[in-house]
Amino acid sequence: MDVFEQWESEVRGYCRTFPTVFKKASNARQIDEAGRSYIDFFAGAGVLNFGHNNPRMKQALIDFINADGVAHSLDMFTDVKRAFIQAFAELILKPRGMTHKMQFTGPTGTNAVEAALKLARRVTGRRSVLAFSHGFHGMTLGSLACTANEYFRNAAGVPLEHVQRLSLEQPLDTLAAEMADSSSGYEKPAAILVEVIQAEGGVNVLSEDWLKALRAFARQVGALFIIDDIQVGCGRTGSYFSFDGMDLDPDIVCLAKGIGGFGTPLAMNLAKPEHDRHWSPGEHTGTFRGQGLSFVAGREALRYFEDETLMAEVRRKGAFMAEKLNDIARAHSGQNFEVRGRGMIQALDTHDGAFAKTVVSQCFDNGLLIGGCGTAGRVLKLMPPLTIPDDDLEKGLGILENALRSVVTAA
Numbered sequence: 001m002d003v004f005e006q007w008e009s010e011v012r013g014y015c016r017t018f019p020t021v022f023k024k025a026s027n028a029r030q031i032d033e034a035g036r037s038y039i040d041f042f043a044g045a046g047v048l049n050f051g052h053n054n055p056r057m058k059q060a061l062i063d064f065i066n067a068d069g070v071a072h073s074l075d076m077f078t079d080v081k082r083a084f085i086q087a088f089a090e091l092i093l094k095p096r097g098m099t100h101k102m103q104f105t106g107p108t109g110t111n112a113v114e115a116a117l118k119l120a121r122r123v124t125g126r127r128s129v130l131a132f133s134h135g136f137h138g139m140t141l142g143s144l145a146c147t148a149n150e151y152f153r154n155a156a157g158v159p160l161e162h163v164q165r166l167s168l169e170q171p172l173d174t175l176a177a178e179m180a181d182s183s184s185g186y187e188k189p190a191a192i193l194v195e196v197i198q199a200e201g202g203v204n205v206l207s208e209d210w211l212k213a214l215r216a217f218a219r220q221v222g223a224l225f226i227i228d229d230i231q232v233g234c235g236r237t238g239s240y241f242s243f244d245g246m247d248l249d250p251d252i253v254c255l256a257k258g259i260g261g262f263g264t265p266l267a268m269n270l271a272k273p274e275h276d277r278h279w280s281p282g283e284h285t286g287t288f289r290g291q292g293l294s295f296v297a298g299r300e301a302l303r304y305f306e307d308e309t310l311m312a313e314v315r316r317k318g319a320f321m322a323e324k325l326n327d328i329a330r331a332h333s334g335q336n337f338e339v340r341g342r343g344m345i346q347a348l349d350t351h352d353g354a355f356a357k358t359v360v361s362q363c364f365d366n367g368l369l370i371g372g373c374g375t376a377g378r379v380l381k382l383m384p385p386l387t388i389p390d391d392d393l394e395k396g397l398g399i400l401e402n403a404l405r406s407v408v409t410a411a
């Protein structure tokens, strides 16, 4: 590991939590150079919904490369991009009655959010955006301005402007009236940017009622309603979008992470056509918008949504995870652990960052990769690949249970 310490930037992060050199990976397992196998409850922070080296995607990628497919094409037309767009329209948009246009941005979540903010500002002619406490939207200046975390914001080195912050679940009834009052100090917002489940922010599950009120509020004040589904979309919650069935009718949806399928980078915004038409050609570019490998693997990922099999499994396994976490919380009732989540993003809020960090480290020592999130990393976030076998899921939960017990006992 000396090479990394000598040559790689101090900014490196996750490798400090998981200090080993990984060499192989398959579904929900990662294996290091020493041959040690780890169960993966981290899944590349929500990228690997369909597991490491998903066999169907692997084969499709090998075939694509062997056939000299076009791996890079900026935003030129390619056969694999067409296949992805067609499948996405047929399997995801049409069944939901969505007519949104697909905009491929640079292949990171933060770039999708930047593009969504630009479009909302263009459409409304306004500057300010409403974002939420504990929200996480990325690291570039526009999306970082919407991200709440102080540690990340401080790294900007410049003021992060044009964002007004609201608290989660804050009552909205008087806010619209205040916005209409020219002396309230509120600027009329171009957009409301929200995660249905704040993943990095601590797995905060926003209530459907409040999200509906927020949607109505956006209409009332003439702001675009943007859902950032970058971490909890693509099947994570037991349906394709985290907001399915809530009748939220978003103006823009930001997607990234899981849509590339294999861990191959891809990001895409869905924007209602009446908004999308405000773009002029090439106004938001990015060299890596035409990722052939991502379109191929992403197309394969969409096959999981041809029927309900995987989503039913996500709901079943998610319920099992929640049940197990609730058992653990009950067994340590003095700790006031709190269980939150939906589908296969589940979490245990330990209310103590140092405690959670010790648990994460013990889990790693015992062969489980799990990450902390929320304020000071106090929330243990469980986000295994959706395809994890039951046996690995049970073993991983067992490792977590033992680590929690030993850290509670040692305290």
Ligand SMILES: Cc1ncc(COP(=O)(O)O)c(C=O)c1O
Pocket (backbone or CB within 6 Å): 045, 107, 108, 109, 110, 111, 113, 136, 137, 138, 139, 195, 199, 200, 228, 229, 230, 231, 232, 256, 257
């Ligand atoms: C909800 C959400 N939005 C945006 C981002 C930023 O994505 P990226 O790291 O690919 O820029 C993330 C990353 O964790 C995220 O969880």
